[in-house]
Amino acid sequence: MTDNNEIEGSQEPKATGGTDGGEGRAPKRVIGTPPPAGERQLIASDEGPPADRPGVEFDERSARKAERVVATFFLLAFLGSLAFIVYFIGFSGRDGGMHGIHRARESNYALGSAMTVAFLGIAMGVTVWVRRVMTTQPLVQQRSELATPPEEKQGFTDSFLQGAEETGLTKRPLLRRTLLLAVAPLGLAPLLLLRDLGPLPEKRLRHTFWGEAAKAAQRSGKKGVRLLVDGTETPLKASDFNSPGGIITVIPEGVEKTHEPLNEIAKAAVLLINIPADKFKPVKGRENWHINGIVAYSKICTHVGCPAALYEQTTHHILCPCHQSTFDATNGAKVLFGPAARPLPQLPISVDDEGYLVATADFPEPIGPSFWERG
Amino acid sequence: MKRFTAWRRRPWAGYAVVLVALATTGVVYAGFSPKADTAEASNSAAAAQDMANGKQLFNQNCSSCHGLNAQGTKDEKGRQIAPSLIGVGAASVDFQVSTGRMPAMNPGAQMPRKKPVEVFRNPKNVADVAAYVQSLGGGPTIPAPEQVDPEKGDVALGGKLFRTNCAQCHNFAGSGGALTGGKYAPPLDESTPTQIYEAMLTGPYAMPLFNDTTLTPEAKRAIIAYVVQTREEPNPGGNGLGRIGPVAEGIAGWTVGMGLLVLAAMWITARKPKKQHD
Amino acid sequence: MSDVQAPKAVDAPLTFLDDRLGSSTFLKRNMKKAFPDHWSFMLGEIALFSFVILLLTGTFLTLWFKPSMLEVVYDGSYTKLNGVKMSEAYSSTLHITFDVRGGLLMRQIHHWAAILFMAAIMAHMLRVFFTGAYRKPRELNWLIGIGLFTLGMLEGLFGYSLPDDLLSGTGLRILQGVAQSIPVVGTYLYLFLFGGEFPGESIIPRLFTIHVLLIPGIMLALIVAHLMIMWHQKHTQMPTKGRTNQNVVGYPFYPLYMAKQGAYFLYIFGVLALLATFAQINPIWLFGPYDPSAISAGSQPDFYMGALEGALRLMPNWETNVLGHTLSWNVMIPALVPLGIIFTGAALFPFIERWATGDQRSHHINDRPRNAPVRTATGVAVVTFYGLLWLAGGNDVIAERFHVSLFATTWFFRFAVLLGPFLAFMITKRICLGLQRSDAATMAHGYESGVIKMMPSGEFIEVHLEAPEEQAAVILSKEEGKSLPAARDDNGIPAPGSRNPLGHLRLRLNRFWNVDSIPIEAGHGNGHGNGHGDGEHAAVEDGERATAIGSGSGTGDRS
Secondary structure, eight states, rough: OTTTTTOOOSSSSSSTTTSSSOOOOOOOOSSSOOOOOGOOOOOTHHHHHGGGGGTTTOHHHHHHHHHHHHHHHHHHHHHHHHHHHHHHITTGGGGOOOOHHHHHHHHHHHHHHHHHHHHHHHHHHHHHHHTTTOOOOOOOEEEOOSOOOHHHHHHHHHHHHHHHHHHHTTTHHHHHHHHHHHHHHHHHHHHHHHGSOOOTTOOOOOOOOHHHHHHHHHHHOOOSSEEEEETTOOBBTTTSSSSTBBEEEETTTGGGOOOOOOOOEEEEEEEEEEHHHHHOOOOEEETTTSSEEEEESSSBBBTTTTBBEEEEETTTTEEEETOOOOGGGGGGGGGEEESSOOOOOOOOHHHESSSEEESSSSOOOSSSSSOGOOO | HHHHHHTSSSTTHHHHHEEEHHHHHHHHHHHHHHHHHHHHHHHHHHHHHHHHHHHHHHHHHHHHHHTTTTTOOEEEEEEEEEOOOOOTHHHHHHHHTTOOOOOOOOOSSOOOOOOOOGGGGHHHHHHHHHHHHHHOOOOOOOOOOOGOGGSSOOHHHHHHHHHHHHHHHHTTOOOOOGGGGGEEEEOOOSSOOHHHHHHHHHHTTTTOBBOHHHHHHHHHHHHHHHHHHHSSSSSSSOOOOOGGOOOOOOHHIIIIIIIHHHHHHHHHOOOOOOOOOO | OOOOOOOOOHHHHHHHHHHOOOOOHHHHHTTTTTOOOOOGHHHHHHHHHHHHHHHHHHHHHHOOOOOOOOOOOOOOGGGGGGOOOOHHHHHHHHHHHTTSSTTTHHHHHHHHHHHHHHHHHHHHHHHHTTTTTTTTHHHHHHHHHHHHHOOOHHHHHHHEEEEEHHHHHHHHHHHHHHHHHTTTTTTHHHHHHHHHHSTTTTHHHHHHOOOOOOOOHHHHHHHHHHHHHHHHHHHOOOOTTTTTTTTTEEIIIIIIHHHEEEEEEHHHHHHHHHHHHHBBBOOHHHHBBBBTTTOOOOOOOOOGGGHHHHHHHHHHOOOOOTEEEEEOOHHHHHHHHHHHHHHHHHHHHHHHHHHHHHOOOOOOOOOOGGHHHHHHHHHHHHHHHHHHHHTTHHHHHHHHHHHHHHHHHHHHHHOOOOOOOHHHHHHHHHHHHHHHHHHHHHHHHOOOEEEEEEEESSSEEEEEEEHHHHOOOOOOOOEEEEOOOOSBOOOBBBOTTTSHHHHHHHHHHHHHHHHSSOOOSSTOOOOOOOOOOHHHHHHHHHHHHHHHHOOOOOOOOOO
16 A cells, blocks of 8 residues: 555664653652662663663563463453343343343443453553563664655656646647536536435424414414413413413414424413513504513524523523523513523414413514524 | 321321221220211211311411411511412422421521421321411412322333423432522432322422422322432342442442552562561 | 464464465465554544444344334233334334343443444544644545545434334434425425325335445445455554554454454443443333424434534524525524534545645654644534534523523533634634643753752752653654645745645645644754744744743753
């Protein structure tokens, strides 16, 4: 693959003493009475002290000792692997396999510990082996110049130009231009082929299921679409949701029966809040969008779309737990803090003949994050 | 055990204790004396006694802030020091006192959970003071043990409701989370089922409330079942790292993972040991 | 060399290959390749081997995982979720966790390996940056590295999104919000990506293919290229005695380095198994299935996306409406600018440095960070910037654990990310120069031996000893920066190339790079430093005086 002009360096150690590791390490300070300075070798000889030469001078005794250490590690690793196999075959399959959280836990501890011992055992064994048994010496190799010598480079340039000349491309413009023309559309093909990845935006982002459902309800003579408690799917009466400081997540009635309920809920989720009537300040023009302080805001944050669901009943703040955009529930969900730029859209709600909370229309504006065509 | 603790906090738990004691006494002294009569006879007398005890406890422990008539107090500038307790109900008192949040030394926006003060470690005293406050103006009552029994809750529904209504503050596993202004949603690992119910019902501090007509008692029991089961289930994958999500995982990856591997790299690449001298 | 015969088991296959490929020449030339040793050279291996482990465990997981968003009702061994509606992706992940033996272990190893992979790339890139190992001829590998890091972020994000749990769905929701807010094409991009509206039924199958095929394929190709280039160029080495720009001192690949590599691979696998056994990661069963109206407190991404998350949190709520079109600066700026600056800056840095310093040589000896103060300080400034954004991504956890106000943390980080990097730059540069001074002092007067000597006069002095040769070699590895010719020479004639603004900028950068440098000379004034910058010289002399007063002269004690 490479290394064509590499000149192999000598494999004999040339200068060895202290070649590895010790980058700029200052000699240790001696605290207390030092040995006479003369005993310390202050200036290293060119060859370095022989004891410093790595990997060479192990005597047989220490090597044998190391071998035993290595063997112990390898044995340990073997036992680890063995334990893995024994547990897997002998225990994990009892009662017809691993089912549930307790057995998953047991199995994770057993298999994982065995695996850890097996891997780390070999790894540590090899480390001791490399450090205390292997006699391989460090090498000094010469680096070769990476750049090609100029004459060779020139040779390549010449061949390349000659080749280009031979094809005739350089002196036949018609050939060249029509070839380009023929190739260019091929580059566009992928773009076309990706067209059917998804639908065009159209007005999709501007509406939610609330509008559709409210209109349908009104056509059948009702006041609007009922609000269902998300999770229990029960309609909610205004008189039931009567405690100031209360919240609940609601979805439009019938959303579960739509073609793609999750997509609809992802746009239509609403946080219903009961704000003490004396604290609530309806936005101008929305005076009849609430019932005695019961107010409905889109749960989809106007920043990047997390559910802004965290409500503090003491401060009346709605907080998005993702990026901490904070909205004032008493005042049209105006932004108080954080990265969101716009208030949470408000859903106009009312009460139908039976006392149930209903939405009378869609949100007045697109919900969720901003987009280019939003306006 | 937990069910028993919850049971002990019921307002009639005290009565039951009296009843059992009397029954035992009766058995010992009179052989087959009619239990029902004894109990009934003692019931009204005991109730009056309990109410007196509750009032006394209130005056000693609560009235300095909440006022002798539980009407609440204000400082000279008209700011509220302590809210009125009329109409907060026994559930609220039981929650605040049994979690040790009240009586508070320094009232603030949020009280941490702590061990209840000496006198309120006796569940009967908590029940008495709760009954007394209930008598002042009604309000949500303490749920029956059956209502908070985690064994009876629909845990699948509870999970859905918890994630939609609770997890935004208390986190997916009830480990707690941050609110604004230094407030926080506390972890749910010590809350008893009764306390969880009462918190949903009364909305202590910044917490919004979920009354019984919005989230039915059954839905609440489902949530309790989910919370209790989640905190009791082991972490199959090892240490749960506080069950707070990826932040703890990132820290563990860098410190433990990278730390160990750098140590291994240092060992592997360290200068070879010198010749072993004898 | 000799006529020793290899055992038949070795000889036969080698001969087979050699007869057909002529491979022995290649093997002979390469098997003894020297690899310099240093612990920090292993950081890249962590990434490499984590990638291998990711491929292995990932393949295991695909055998059971169903990348489908079809709704199913769970009925399995994790009883708490029985009867809950969820996607097949989520339910098959539960199946891997609770029903497949070793499935949880493999899932956890996979996720921990992803964490280590990204952590190791970061650490490796920092090592390369601070030692100047990206310099000529290694710029290409530096660029490949940046590409791998970017791909790794995407790969992690997509993999993280696959189980379709509440946390990963929240991540996708944010991805959708960010995509939607891109000017002009945002809504198209969003709908094309999700195959309709969020969440739809296409995103997980699509991300699955990208996660298991497309990105790993590209990464594999880049990693192979990275290693081939490294092999061909030979590794850099730390500046120690006996090492020059023309040689490589190290251990031969075969057998020693190979054994070390094998051991290190097993260390990595072992540590990952250890983590996967004792530290639970991504407990999707606790998160629950994705539900667009639900959210958890502390919804964070994995750490390598933390800086992006932090930027999103810190950004003020700027948005403008121009001619009926909405521009969400509050999303666009944090999504593009911070990481854009860091990645583009990192990619251009080798070229800017080469241009500003006028240094066209090849470098095979690593710089000590202190000897390139501007580079080191720039690096620390970027680390500070990134680190603060990263911390800001967890500001709710910080607020909760330390009981401080959430908004206060946001305000703190808003200022800190802007001011912190400058402060870090200045402090780091000063520290580097301080270390250079200490090096210069060591060369001039020796090191403090710790030996206290009583003079005949009764005065105590500390004996200074000449630095040992090994240490001296390290200290003397400092290269003086080359000053470009001044903009105007003594006669006021502009130098060539400095007339245009670009030329001026280059001179400025060059001066900035070189102005604070402490000349380090071997022994006593017999060095080669030409002492440009008189102010610095004075500073060194100040230092010298201080040394002399504090500890006496060491010259007399040289043995």
